[in-house]
Every structure is written in structure tokens, then in C-alpha cells.
Amino acid sequence: MKKIIFILIFVTLFSTQKSFSAGIWSSKGNFSTLLNEMLLSNWAKGGENQISLIGLFNYNLKYVSVDTNFIWENIADAGYGFLTSENYSFRKNEDKIDLVSKMGYRAIKDYYYSMFVNFKTQFDKGYKYPNDRDVVSRFFAPAYLIAGVGIDFKPRTNLSISFSPLSGRMTFVNNEYLANAGAYGVTPAKYDELGNILAKGKTFKFDFGVGTTINYTFEPMKNIKVITKLDLFNNYTDSDVNNRKNIDINSENMIHFKVNDYISANIFLHFIYDHDIPIPVYEKIDGVKTQVGVGPRLQIKQNMGIGFNYAL
Secondary structure: OHHHHHHHHHHHHHHHHHHHHOEEEEEEEEEEEEEEEEOOOOOOOOOOOEEEEEEEEEEEEEEEEOOOOEEEEEEEEEEEEEEEEOOOOOEEEEEEEEEEEEEEEEEEOOEEEEEEEEEEEOOOOEEOOOOOOOEEEEOOEOEEEEEEEEEEEEEEOOEEEEEEEEEEEEEEOOOHHHHHOOHHHOOOOEEOOOOOEEEOOOOEEEEEEEEEEEEEEEEEEOOEEEEEEEEEEEOOOOOOHHHHHOOEEEEEEEEEEEOOOOEEEEEEEEEEEOOOOOEEEEEEEOOEEEEEEEEOOOEEEEEEEEEEEEEO
């Protein structure tokens, strides 16, 4: 099945290459920094001094044929950030690499035959804070390569709904420790009764299923823009039949408040649900936060602050 998907990608690229000689290329990009600061002095209610800094980069390169029947979009989205406080020197709070390439050929009106490739990973190591020794992620651990073919509905320039009934998702965990632990859904290592490894954990996993992506941008009022992206994936070939009913969710949302061409305020909300990613479950026992197990949970991340923007 993996070979079929990549053959479809190659055939599509080859068959559309001749169309690139005539058409319109357009590009836009943005680099921004997000600063959040809290300073306290003799504050009776408690708290700690804290500074957070995040850098974000987004670039979009788009091609549209003269007859507008063919569209090729390429998006690079990256970010890295950290926070410091008087109790710790450095903790990562943002880290992403997200590359997307999508082609569409008009079928009828606002519907396009589409094909996409999406690669996701992160730059740096992540830790199970407050423990800064146990690594839970690093470059290419995990990494995701997703490819699919289907239909893209574009009723307006600010709205796109893609449905891909033939989607393949490859998960890479290029770290022996994480692979042996079965992180991010890969097959864990096998051990004997003494704890010796009989078979190392797998560093690769392939899922085949159906995917849906919704991209929507709108302005509820002047100088306020909302950008939202929702990715859904269902692995209907999971070896565990009970898991085939689960839907993986990735939702990224940004509310952008424009002050002027260079200064803005931003709110970021990121939601992830993946049944194959075990999340620690905690309870308070005798007043102490104690891990009592692991299980699938909705992951939530939120950032907010004042930003400096530079259009590319």
C-alpha cells in the first residue's frame, strides 16, 4: 500500500510538470516573535518571575494555472520557543516543523481532484518536565509523513475542505530509548524476565486510512483575524480492530489582533488527540500529585502574548 501511494504522487507530479510553464506564481510569508513576561516584587499572593519568547515562521508559495484549473500550494510553518523563571533556566514551550505540499486539478466548479504530502517533526529535545533528564521527543522522534489523494472543496478563497479516502501515515521514532518504550504508537521492545532486550522496539509504523483537513480564515471584526486548521485521521487497517473506531485529531488555531503593521497580540490554541499516544494520568494522594497510570487524553497547549511581525 505504501508503494501505491508514492507511485500516485510520482505520476501526478510528472503529469502536471508541463503545466508549470504557464501560470501565476505568488508567495507570502511572515516572521513573528511572541513575548510574554511576568515580573513580581513583594507580591503577597505568591508567584514567580517568568519570561517566555517564541519565534514563528510561515511561508506560502502558490501556483495557479492561467485557466485556474490547476493549483499547487506549498506551505512551510515552523516555530521554536522557550520560557525561563527564577526556579529554572530553560524550558521549551514551542517546537514545530510542518511542511505541506498540495496539488489540485478542477473536477467541477469548486471541487478539485487533490493530492497532498505533509511532513511534521520538531527541532529539539523535549523533556518530561519538571524532570529535565527524561527525553520524550527530539528531532525525527517522532516525525510524521502523511500522503493522500482525494477531493478538495474550495467554495471561497478563505475556506478549504479536503477529503482523502486513500491516506497513508508513516510514523518515525528515530531514537532507541523512545522506540523501545513504544512511544507514539510504534511496537515496543520485548524483554525477558530479567529485563534484557530480546527484540528492539520498532522505529517505524505505517497506518492506512481516511483523512480530512479543514482550513478556514475569517475576520470577525476589523483588525482581528482567526486562522484555524483541523486535521482528522482514521486508521481503518489497524491491527487492533477496537482501535479502528478512533479518530486522531489535530487542531491548530490562532487569533491575531493587529495593532499596526509591526505590532500585534496573538493567542494560539493547539489540541491533539491520538489514541496511540499514552499520556500520564495523575491524582492527588495525601496532597501530593502522583502518577497513577497512563492512557489516551486530549492534549491542550495555549500561548498568548505581544508579537512583533515582519512580512516577507
